[in-house]
Amino acid sequence: MKVLNILNPVERGGGESMLMDLLTEKRVGIHEEVVLVSKCEYLTEQFDIMGINYKEIPFNIKNIPSSSKFKKLFNAFVQIIWLLANYRYLKRFDVTILHSFPIHFFSALLKNCVIVKHSVVGNKKLVNRFFAFFFRKAHKVIGVGPAVVQSLDAYYEIKSTEVWNPVASEYFDAPQLPSCEDDEEINLVHVGRLVHGKNQALSIRACSRLQEQTGKRVNLHIVGHGELETELKEIARDYSNIKVNFCGRLDKSEIINLVDKCDVGLLPSSAEGFGIAAAEYVIRSKPVVGLLESGLHNIFGNVGVFTTAETLDTAILDAIQLAKKVEFSDAVSLMKERLSVSSVKDRYIGIYEEACGPILKS
Known part of the structure; x- marks a missing residue:
């Protein structure tokens, strides 16, 4: 089974820690790759050491405040163009795990897409009707924290499950x-x-x-x-x-x-x-x-x-x-x-299998 993780990295942030720990916990029959929405030298160095295949979306602006509307629009535009240009590459994967906004909006294009929302207090996007339309196109929504699950269940009756981020072994x-x-x-x-x-x-x-x-x-x-x-x-x-x-x-x-x-x-x-x-x-x-x-x-x-x-x-x-x-x-x-890596990985594997059937272990 081929699994693709799409991540918007913050150097040495919690999401990056989670992804590294999950990728380190190898599982027979699963091949995982990563797409980084913006550059992160720390992660790419680790991926090179671990032999993990990855791609980076180029040209994202890093040197102006993240609150800048221009930066958000420009980065979103670049991500959209990259996504469309690499559509054939993305379709090679059995499951796509999206940790990144605004690529969430294009989950309808991806096969067996799983959206992960990291928030312990919920998110305004979760109660946005336009955003919810794209959520519904996803195969599965994972809430990292109960507030996301509660929001999805209460507002849209979307199939969701709660999975916590793991702590390194x-x-x-x-x-x-x-x-x-x-x-x-x-x-x-x-x-x-x-x-x-x-x-x-x-x-x-x-x-x-x-x-x-x-x-x-x-x-x-x-x-x-x-x-x-x-x-x-x-x-x-x-x-x-x-x-x-x-x-x-x-x-x-x-x-x-x-x-x-x-x-x-x-x-x-x-x-x-x-x-x-x-x-x-x-x-x-x-x-x-x-x-x-x-x-x-x-x-x-x-x-x-x-x-x-x-x-x-x-x-x-x-x-x-x-x-x-x-x-x-x-x-x-x-x-x-x-919070163990093994426990969280097992929960993700259950989601993978729900999306596209049992994993073949050769």
């Missing part, structure tokens, strides 16, 4: 390191790109209030890189009562070691497609603290504390207490079952 396999057991110290980690919407500044301010509230030493480790790094470092200098460590980009083993040593994982994003960092915290048995507006509580509500920006400091204390409860350990065990 390294997070399951690495031995658990002990936390820093110090009653006078609180260690926190915030993993995410340093961009608007990830809200590292909220974490810094919440940690400062936490220190004032408890009198304990508060250490915040910020993992990631991005356009706001300089600005965030300036903000951190204004809060001298806490220690903020900007770790930069770390590999998986380094993130695992850091998370293990912390008490709580922070992810107070304004919105998330899935929140893979939250899932990684949970696999390492750390509670998540985030914002209600992000929608992450729809998935991680049993293993975290979700609140408003003004009460993040209190939520951190609540999360520390949550981690000590038996109910938390039980919830983590259930999450691990759903």
Whole structure:
């Protein structure tokens, strides 16, 4: 069975992590290829190492703000032209998995098309009648997060299913390191790109209030890189009562070691497609603290504390207490079952077979 994944990449984002993990989990009888809607050197380097066939759609604009209407229109135009020009190539595949908008609109052209919508709070496009017409042309719609499934079922009665993004096997396999057991110290980690919407500044301010509230030493480790790094470092200098460590980009083993040593994982994003960092915290048995507006509580509500920006400091204390409860350990065990690469891959295979019949294993 030939499967094509079409992805609009953000370097080292959650969707990219998911795709890499799924492609790494080989299955007999399945050949997978990738089309990248925009260039991503990190992914192409990994594909070259893994021997995965891929294509890139050229000419997408990367150096102007993503909110620009001109950029959106130009990129959409390029994608449409590429799709039509490569129609014969696309038709060679038994199943096409679309992770990218606006190519969703052309799902009617593709054989056994499966649309994946990554959103834990739903999406305006899901309640758009014009967009729904193209959804109906797809063979299957996968909602990564319950809000997508609820929207599709409620508005259009479209055949949909919920599949979570997987967490890399390294997070399951690495031995658990002990936390820093110090009653006078609180260690926190915030993993995410340093961009608007990830809200590292909220974490810094919440940690400062936490220190004032408890009198304990508060250490915040910020993992990631991005356009706001300089600005965030300036903000951190204004809060001298806490220690903020900007770790930069770390590999998986380094993130695992850091998370293990912390008490709580922070992810107070304004919105998330899935929140893979939250899932990684949970696999390492750390509670998540985030914002209600992000929608992450729809998935991680049993293993975290979700609140408003003004009460993040209190939520951190609540999360520390949550981690000590038996109910938390039980919830983590259930999450691990759903978040393993093997489990998610099996769910996708079920969707492949539903689309075009049993996989022939030679």
